[in-house]
Amino acid sequence: MGVCHPLYADVVQPTHAGLTSMTEAPQQKPSQYDFNLMKKILRRPIIALVLGSGGARGYAHIGAIDVLEKQGIHPDFIVGTSAGSLVGALYASGKDAQEIEDIALNMKVNEVRGITITKQGFLDGEKVADFINKKINNLRLEQMKIPFYVVATELKTGQKTIFNYGNTGQAVQASTAIPSMFVPVKIAGLEYVDGGLVSPVPVDVARQLGADIVIAVDILQQPQYTETTNMWGLFNQNINIMQQRLSQIEMKNADIVIQPDIREKAHIFNIKERYKTILAGAFATQAKVNDIKQIIDQKSEKFTYLQNTIQKTQMVQ
Numbered sequence: 001m002g003v004c005h006p007l008y009a010d011v012v013q014p015t016h017a018g019l020t021s022m023t024e025a026p027q028q029k030p031s032q033y034d035f036n037l038m039k040k041i042l043r044r045p046i047i048a049l050v051l052g053s054g055g056a057r058g059y060a061h062i063g064a065i066d067v068l069e070k071q072g073i074h075p076d077f078i079v080g081t082s083a084g085s086l087v088g089a090l091y092a093s094g095k096d097a098q099e100i101e102d103i104a105l106n107m108k109v110n111e112v113r114g115i116t117i118t119k120q121g122f123l124d125g126e127k128v129a130d131f132i133n134k135k136i137n138n139l140r141l142e143q144m145k146i147p148f149y150v151v152a153t154e155l156k157t158g159q160k161t162i163f164n165y166g167n168t169g170q171a172v173q174a175s176t177a178i179p180s181m182f183v184p185v186k187i188a189g190l191e192y193v194d195g196g197l198v199s200p201v202p203v204d205v206a207r208q209l210g211a212d213i214v215i216a217v218d219i220l221q222q223p224q225y226t227e228t229t230n231m232w233g234l235f236n237q238n239i240n241i242m243q244q245r246l247s248q249i250e251m252k253n254a255d256i257v258i259q260p261d262i263r264e265k266a267h268i269f270n271i272k273e274r275y276k277t278i279l280a281g282a283f284a285t286q287a288k289v290n291d292i293k294q295i296i297d298q299k300s301e302k303f304t305y306l307q308n309t310i311q312k313t314q315m316v317q
Contacts, residue, residue, distance in 0.1 A: 011102075020186025023089065024140075024151070024166045024167060024259050025166055025167060025170060025187045025188050026141060026163040026165065026166035026168070026174070026187060026286060027163065027164075027166045027169050027172035027188070028161050028162050028163055028165075029165045030162065030163060030208060031147070031149075031164060032142055032147075032164075032227050033077065033078065033147050034209070035077070035209060037078065038133055039121075039210070039303075040307075041214070043152055043304070043307065044302070044303060045212035045213050045278040045296070045299040045300060045303050046076045046077075046210055046211050046212045046213070047073070047074070047075050047076050047179070047212070047213045047215065047296070048075055048076065048077055048078070048079060048206035048211035048213070048214050048215070049068070049075035049077075049078045049080070049209065049210070049215050049217075050078075050079045050080075050084070050086075050201060050202055050203055050205075050206050050214055050215065050216040050217065050254065051064075051078065051079070051080040051083075051085070051087055051088045051217050052081060052082075052083075052084050052200055052201035052202070052216065052217055052218050052219055052220065052247065053081045053082030053083055053084060053194065053195065053196030053200045053201075053219070053220065053243065054082070054083050054084075054200075054218075054220050054262075055082075055083055055178075055195075056083075056262070056273070056274075056277070057083065057219040057220075057262045057277060058082075058083025058086060058158040058219060059087075059104055059275075059277035059278045059281070060102050060217070060219050060262060060277050060278065060281030060284070061083070061084055061087040061088075061217055061219065061232075061275050061281060062087060062096075062097060062100050062104055062264075062278045062281060062282050063260070063277075063278040063279055063280065063282030063283070063284075063285065064083030064217045064258055064260075064282065064284070064285040065087070065091055065097045065100065066097035066098070066101070066278075066281075066282055066285075067281075067282050067285040067286050067289065068215070068285060068292075069096060069097050071289050071293070073289075073292060073293075073296070075146065075215070075216075076145070076147070076151070076211075077146060077147035077148065077149065077206075077209065078091060078092050078146055079148075079151065079162075079202045079205045079206045079209070080148070080149070080150055080175070080202075081150075081151035081152075081175055081196050081199055081200060081201070081202050082149070082151075082175055082176050082178075082194050082195050083176065083219065084217070084219075085150045085171070085172045085176060085195065086128070086132065086172050086176060086177040087100065088148060088177075089132050089136060089144075089148065089150075089168055089169075089172050090132075090135060090136065091144040091146065092144040092145060092147070092148035093135075093136035093137070093139050093144060093145060093168075094145035094146075095135075095136075095142075096191075096226070097271035101278060101288040102238075103135055104274055104278070105274055105275065106129035107131075109175075110127075110149075111127065111131050112127050112128050112131050114298055124183055125181070126173065127168070127253060128169070128172060128176060129148075129172065129173040130169060130171045131169070132168060132169040132172045132173075133167070133168060136168060136169075137253040140165070140166060140167065140168055141163060141164050141165050141166055141167075141171060141255030142164065142165050142166075142169050144168075145163075145212035148164070148168075149162050149164050149205060149209065150162065150163040150164070150168075150171040150172060150174075150175050150195070151163075151175060151199050151202045151205060152171065152174040152175045152177075152185075152192040152193070152194070152195045153173045153186050153192060153193050153194060153195055153197045153198045154190055154191070154192055155179075155190075155191040155192060155193050155208075156190065158197075158198065159198075160195070160198040160199050161192065161195075161212055162203075162205055162244045163175075166278065170185065172189065173185050174187060174192035174193070174195075175192075175194065175195040176194060177192065177193045177194050178193070178194050179194060179197070180195045182194075193256055194197025196239075196243055197223065197242075198241075198246070199246065199250065200220055200243040200246055200250075201216050201217075201218050201220070201247040201250055201251055201254075201257075202246045202250065203216050203250040203251055203253045203254045204250050204253060207253055212299055212303070213255050213256075213296060213299055214253065214254045214255050214256070215254070215255065215256045215257045215258070215292060216250075216251055216254040216256065216257050216258065217260075217281070217285075218247060218251060218257055218258065218259045219259075219260060219262065219281075220243050220244060220247055223277070229288070229310045255295045255299075256288055256292050256295060257290050258281075258284050258285050259284060260280040260284040261280055261283075261284065262277060262280050262285070269277030
């Protein structure tokens with residue numbers, strides 16, 4: 001059984017046989033966590049943190065996590081897609097916001113970028129997988145300190161896939177494989193690409209897993225701020241418009257949506273811009289703290305009332 005948060009010890013379902021090798025490919029399997037049972041044991045609502053896609057704007061997730069930590073707001077599980085899966089993996093492994101920030105600010109180009117020449121892309125994401133696995137000490141998805149779910153897209157069918165077992169780095173590699181840039185990731189005979197294509201802010205996944213409270217961090221580029229005077233800008237704009245529509249549908253189901261103000265295109269390897277983006281995430285989250293606490297209080301009171309009502313009804317019977 002995987003290493004997990006002490007609170008989860010009584011709500012972990014038996015893991016599947018054969019999950020012994022870190023090299024085993026990531027898989028989508030029934031969750032080992034029963035969040036409905038967890039809710040009853042903990043006697044409170046289940047909180048999910050959803051970290052969305054957005055490329056270099058993903059540094060903003062670190063600022064969001066920092067503020068939530070300092071306010072004593074801790075998720076019961078994390079769902080990440082694309083850039084959100086990368087930051088989410090580090091957080092779910094047990095690292096705090098400061099440790100994640102240190103990793104982000106010290107990340108070197110050659111640690112995560114591998115050039116290749118193929119018909120499917122010019123970047124090889126294997127270095128991304130290796131980078132993540134190294135930083136999390138090779139923890140597998142089912143061993144995370146906080147339950148973690150990675151969203152990717154199966155290329156042939158366009159199906160949304162939620163990886164929750166196996167090789168964490170490879171799951172993140174798949175979730176961050178931007179089509180036409182990164183070579184698709186082959187897993188068990190199927191090819192996977194960026195999860196942001198089908199679920200840029202995966203709120204629905206969190207709800208389906210059993211979250212009562214969903215805090216979503218949306219870092220998508222707003223189409224009105226995208227440069228469209230060149231071919232690359234037009235390519236980005238196509239994705240931005242598609243993702244914007246998809247995310248608006250899902251975010252209606254979130255309790256709290258945090259949207260950092262990141263209008264300028266941040267460069268992933270510029271130290272100054274990395275830090276500015278982290279701060280943008282922190283500022284946006286700080287502005288939502290009172291709303292988050294109010295939602296938690298309201299849903300906690302409702303949960304307690306319902307539990308007490310059920311107990312009274314059972315006593316009468």
